[in-house]
Amino acid sequence: MLGNKILDELSSQIKAVSTEADLTALWHKYLGREGIIKAQIKALAQLPLEEKRQQGPLWQQIQEQAQALFDTRAAEIRATNEEAAWQAEAQSLGLVPVKLGHLHPITQTIRKLNELFIRLGYSIMEGPEIETDEFCFQRLNVPPDHPARDMQDTFYLEEPNVLLRTQTSSIEARVLANYAPPLKVVCPGRVYRNETVNKSNHFIFHHYQGVVVMPKVSLVDLFGTFTALFQAIYGPEVKIRFRNKYYPEVEPGVGPDMQCFNCHGTGCSVCKGVGWIEMGGAGLIHPKVLTMAGLDPREWHGFAFGLGLDRWAMASYNITDIRTLLGGNLGYKPYHHENIV
Numbered sequence: 298m299l300g301n302k303i304l305d306e307l308s309s310q311i312k313a314v315s316t317e318a319d320l321t322a323l324w325h326k327y328l329g330r331e332g333i334i335k336a337q338i339k340a341l342a343q344l345p346l347e348e349k350r351q352q353g354p355l356w357q358q359i360q361e362q363a364q365a366l367f368d369t370r371a372a373e374i375r376a377t378n379e380e381a382a383w384q385a386e387a388q389s390l391g392l393v394p395v396k397l398g399h400l401h402p403i404t405q406t407i408r409k410l411n412e413l414f415i416r417l418g419y420s421i422m423e424g425p426e427i428e429t430d431e432f433c434f435q436r437l438n439v440p441p442d443h444p445a446r447d448m449q450d451t452f453y454l455e456e457p458n459v460l461l462r463t464q465t466s467s468i469e470a471r472v473l474a475n476y477a478p479p480l481k482v483v484c485p486g487r488v489y490r491n492e493t494v495n496k497s498n499h500f501i502f503h504h505y506q507g508v509v510v511m512p513k514v515s516l517v518d519l520f521g522t523f524t525a526l527f528q529a530i531y532g533p534e535v536k537i538r539f540r541n542k543y544y545p546e547v548e549p550g551v552g553p554d555m556q557c558f559n560c561h562g563t564g565c566s567v568c569k570g571v572g573w574i575e576m577g578g579a580g581l582i583h584p585k586v587l588t589m590a591g592l593d594p595r596e597w598h599g600f601a602f603g604l605g606l607d608r609w610a611m612a613s614y615n616i617t618d619i620r621t622l623l624g625g626n627l628g629y630k631p632y633h634h635e636n637i638v
């Protein structure tokens with residue numbers, strides 16, 4: 298039918314129109330007083346009555362459909378114009394494209410470590426930040442009045458028993474008390490100590506604790522785990538060393554150091570001129586700690602480690618001031634590699 302042919306033509310022509318002025322001109326061509334469709338409607342007057350009755354409603358419908366095509370295209374052109382105007386305004390104001398955020402370096406480091414330890418067969422556990430003296434100290438072979446307590450300036454909520462945990466070893470103590478070995482567990486968490494805040498120390502920081510209890514475990518297993526861990530996070534070229542350390546909950550105790558990420562061993566303010574950064578503490582679980590957990594130290598052996606998570610994040614993201622991690626200014630560049638001296 299002629300009406301449908303006209304609509305098809307209009308439909309293809311209307312798609313090619315991109316301005317409101319051209320659309321108005323096209324509207325006049327089809328629906329204006331002298332337009333193609335209006336001419337057909339006018340011509341109906343010449344037809345016999347019967348035919349007029351038949352054709353009239355059909356052309357009315359054609360007219361409505363044509364108008365709908367114009368309305369739709371007009372809305373599309375308006376939307377495009379508004380978008381273009383907004384873009385132009387944004388450009389004139391010097392706006393930059395929206396930058397998406399990123400996960401906090403500590404969160405990213407925890408996730409990376411969790412991923413690795415899950416692959417090594419560990420479970421992940423958490424524990425309370427408000428702890429009791431028993432789980433933060435006593436069960437880790439630090440009885441009241443033990444000189445090792447001086448190493449950790451503790452925040453007490455209620456002296457002498459309720460405190461903010463100073464180490465995630467408290468989660469280790471809870472794991473040993475509540476779960477039967479063999480077990481392999483890691484525990485990330487926030488810890489608190491009354492430290493003077495400076496570039497390297499904060500009173501709020503993060504630990505990542507690991508505990509393994511098996512019928513047979515030796516220092517070789519611990520060193521192997523640490524080597525795999527350092528290489529997974531910092532690459533196969535990473536340089537590490539182990540030093541003898543004293544921690545009451547382990548015997549013997551060791552501390553893994555990593556060559557300074559900032560100066561590569563020559564000495565700088567980040568590593569306090571030493572060339573190495575202390576990344577945590579570790580050792581074989583003290584028989585007394587196993588005994589307090591109800592385990593026979595002749596049957597069960599274990600190793601435990603605590604990583605200074607903030608240092609791990611700082612080394613991964615080249616952050617040279619620990620305060621950055623808890624500050625509101627996220628202006629650091631996680632991937633820049635400029636050294637500072």
Ligand SMILES: [Zn+2]
Nearest residue numbers: 557560565568
């Ligand atoms: Zn250094």
